[in-house]
Amino acid sequence: MGCLLQWTLLLAVLLCLPSRSTAQGQCNNVVAADIVFLVDGSSSIGRANFVLVKNFMSGIVKPFTRVVGPSGIRFGTIQYSDTARVEFTFTTYLNGTELITAIENINYKGGNTRTGAGLKYIADNFFSPSSIRDVPKITILITDGKSQDSVKEPSQKLRSLGVKIFAVGIKSADPAELKLIASPPQSEFTSQIGNFKALSSLLPLVSRRVCTTTGGSYSSDEAYSGPxxxxxxxxxxxxxxxxxxxxxxxxxxxxxxxxxxxxxxxxxxxxxxxxxxxxxxxxxxxxxxxxxxxxxxxxxxxxxxxxxxxxxxxxxTKPLQVVTALRLIQAGFFNLALGWDTPADQVQGYRITYGPIGQPAAQLLEQSVGAESTSLTLVGLKSDTEYLISLYPLFPRNSASPATLTARTLRLEGVQQLSVETISNSSVRVRWTGVAGARGYRIVLGPFTGSDVETIELGGDSESHTLGNLRPDAEYIVTVITLYSGEAEGPAATAL
The missing domain is CATH 2.60.40.10 (Immunoglobulins)
Incomplete structure (x- = not known):
């Protein structure tokens, strides 16, 4: 597992490493192998980056230069885009120096990315049963994008012929597609880097893998202990x-x-x-x-x-300190006053979301306050309703878990202990116990029969009122309604 993790890390996106291909290793004790480069020549690569690809190919060849020959190591190259183009076959260059020169002289093709067609061409023409040698067989795919045709069947066919496939992806290459193409285990036969300059840094690793796949042993100039x-x-x-x-x-x-x-x-x-x-x-x-x-x-x-x-x-990393001691300071009929303690970590502000219990998240209301705030009053709420309140501290690059609180607004109350006392044959005194938070009271007076109704509004500190000019011996209905802020009213209290 440790080796696999190290291999994966070394193949990560290396953005700042030297761009020169200078592999110094040698592949020793290798007898014979047939190796084909399948090189993406699509338009997304560009001429300058294609030079870096050719440098990478030359670096793969160099450890084998002493054993390139008709009965030893043979190389072929296909450049593909819309179609596959043979740059050279196994028998074209049987000298290591000439082979490297030929790679350097490959002309950039341009076009689309049909990787599947390229894999099929190699299976049909380089490793066909009629011409295949009983030696290790390798294909090295180098591509910078997702194929525009299917790669599953041609890669399966190539592997069924005993060909080991290395898949080297650059920039926008699809990781899942690379694994689909590559031989198992994919961790050893798949590589992906973030740009073309990183090919030079990847070269020693891929060179070693290619060498061992041919049956050889790879040696560099000198091995040093790591950090x-x-x-x-x-x-x-x-x-x-x-x-x-x-x-x-x-x-x-x-x-x-x-x-x-x-x-x-x-x-x-x-x-x-x-x-x-x-x-x-x-x-x-x-x-x-x-x-x-x-x-x-x-x-x-x-x-x-x-x-x-x-x-x-x-x-x-340490977790961010959440807001502590989020608390209800005071509940009103239509508002909730909140307070909290400032977190130990420096915040940029706070975001508060709130809504009745059970309300969908998309319908929650939201407010924001500055970093200096330690209190807030939520207004415009519904009376006698339980609210879920979440307070999020805002940090420059991170988010912390919210502090949460449930609180209920007050219920709109009607007056209590309503009573009517006769003062004279034409007047009565109405008394009641007032309601905290009321802005006033409305008294509605009318005869038991008839429609002659009188309405009187009093201030919030009133708890009695005398009604005069009544008809002797007539029955009246007296109703007192509590008035709250806005147009809100409490339940009516009635007396005869």
Whole structure:
């Protein structure tokens, strides 16, 4: 598992490495093999990048130059776009020097990307049963995009003929398609990089794999110990600081890579970030990270013409402090006053969402306040309704879990203990117990029979009123209605 992880990391998007193909290795103890390059010549590559592709191809050939020959190592090349074009066959160049010169002289084709047609052409013409040799057989695909035709059947046919397929993807190549084409295990036969300049850094790794697939043993000029003892010394909510012991040999720098891990512990390749630092630096601080997140950190030794060994480790950034003590200060009939304590981490502001319990998230109301705020009154609410309130602290590059609170607005009450006292044969006094929060009261007076109704509005501090000019011996109905802010009214209280 450790080797697979190291191989995967070394094949990540290397953006800042040397662009010169200078593979110094040799493939030893190899007897014979047939190797075909299948090179994407579509228009998306461009002439300048196609030169880098040819440099990569030459670098693959160089470890075999001493054993290129009619009974030894043979190379062929197909360049494809809309159609497949034979650049040279197994028998065209049987000398290592001439072979490298021929690769350098390949003319760029241009056109669409029909990878499936190219794979089929190789199966039918380079590895047909009538002409096949009983030696290791290899195809090396180099492409920068997704195929415009099916690759499943032709790649299956090629593999069924005993051909090992390497799939090298650049830029917009489809990772799933590369794995579909490549021989198993895909971790060893699939490579993907972010740009054409990174081909030179990928070369030592692919060269070694191609050599061992032919049955040979790969040796570089010298093997050096990689960086070691990766230690984490400081973790914040958005940074990780770490250091390591230096690698052996003529180290020209270190490639530091870091990427978050998913909930299942898998590296999120799309979010990989990296930086190349000088060889005399053995510490680094990764910044602008997610809070409360596991990260995979890898430090790779970089030499003048290749990458060396690596060391990896995992660490977690600290979680952001959520808002503490979100509380209800006061509930009103149509408002809720809230307060909270400021988090320890510096915030840019707050976002508040709220709505009745059970209301869909899309229908929640929202407000924003500045970083200096520690209170807010939600207004325009419904009376006697329970609300779910969420308070989100806003940080520069991260989000924190919200603090939540449920609170209920007050119920609109009617007056209590309503009574009517006769003062004279033409007047009565109406009394009641007032309601806190009422802005006023409306008294409605009318005879038990008839339509002669009188309406009187009083202030919110009133608890009695005398009604005069009544008809002696007539029965009246007295109703008192509590008035709240706006047009809201409480339930009516009635007395005879």
């Amino acid at each position: 070691s003892d990766l230690q984490f010394s400081s973790e914040t909510t958005n940074s990780l600081r770490f250091q390591w012991k230096s690698a052996g040999g003529p180290v020209s720098g270190y490639v530091v890579q870091y990427r978050p891990l998913s909930g299942l512990g898998q590296p999120i390749t799309a979010e990989l970030r990296q930086e190349t630092i000088p060889s005399d630096q053995q510490s680094y601080t990764a910044r602008e990270l997610r809070s409360g997140t596991d990260y995979l950190i890898t430090v790779i030794a970089q030499y003048p013409s290749s990458l060396g060994e690596s060391v990896s480790g995992k660490a977690q």
